[in-house]
Amino acid sequence: MLxxxxxxxxxxxxxxxxxxxxxxxxxxxxxxxxxxxPGITVNDLLSIIEVSKQALxxxxxxLYEKGLxxxxxxxxxxxxxxxxxxxxxxxxxxxLSHVQREQMKTIFxxxxxxxxxxxxxxxxxxxxVRPGQKNxxxxxxEGRKR
Numbered sequence: 001m002l003x004x005x006x007x008x009x010x011x012x013x014x015x016x017x018x019x020x021x022x023x024x025x026x027x028x029x030x031x032x033x034x035x036x037x038p039g040i041t042v043n044d045l046l047s048i049i050e051v052s053k054q055a056l057x058x059x060x061x062x063l064y065e066k067g068l069x070x071x072x073x074x075x076x077x078x079x080x081x082x083x084x085x086x087x088x089x090x091x092x093x094x095x096l097s098h099v100q101r102e103q104m105k106t107i108f109x110x111x112x113x114x115x116x117x118x119x120x121x122x123x124x125x126x127x128x129v130r131p132g133q134k135n136x137x138x139x140x141x142e143g144r145k146r
Contacts, residue, residue: 010103014096021066021092026051026059031085031093034069037139039082041074044139050132068092 011025018028029049034040040048046056060083063069068089074080085093108116127133 010100013099013103017096017099018092021068023059023062023066026055027063027068028096030056030059030063031068031089032097033136034083034085035090035093035097037136038084039072040139041080041082042071043080044135045083047135048132048139050130063089 014028015025018024021027030045033045033048037044042053042056042060046053049056060069060071064071067086070084070086071081072084074082104116108119
């Protein structure tokens with residue numbers, strides 16, 4: 001139960017912020033990962049967030065129509081679309097992430113000690129079985145080399 005209520009608290013402010021744009025949490029997830037791996041392909045994004053192509057199609061289209069992302073054919077293979085945030089998309093994603101980072105920063109500061117390290121250990125342990133997390137780690141490292 002605590003995890004549920006904590007997650008609700010963590011997502012509440014960003015959810016209210018994105019309502020103004022007529023988008024939802026799935027759109028936030030997409031913006032988040034495109035921000036961390038600019039040029040990510042649609043297929044790689046699918047593998048990270050662990051959804052079907054059909055489930056991602058509408059959110060990508062909506063983000064594109066709202067001017068938050070661009071889709072560019074990959075130079076290395078025209079069959080692949082690479083995703084990037086527009087300036088408007090970068091600003092929104094930055095605002096959303098800032099709210100959540102500040103929330104966590106305040107909590108860890110209030111708690112003192114090494115609560116952040118313990119929390120990180122718990123999150124790593126919970127996420128290590130997710131295929132999307134493994135794909136993200138590989139792509140994130142690859143993206144940092146560019």
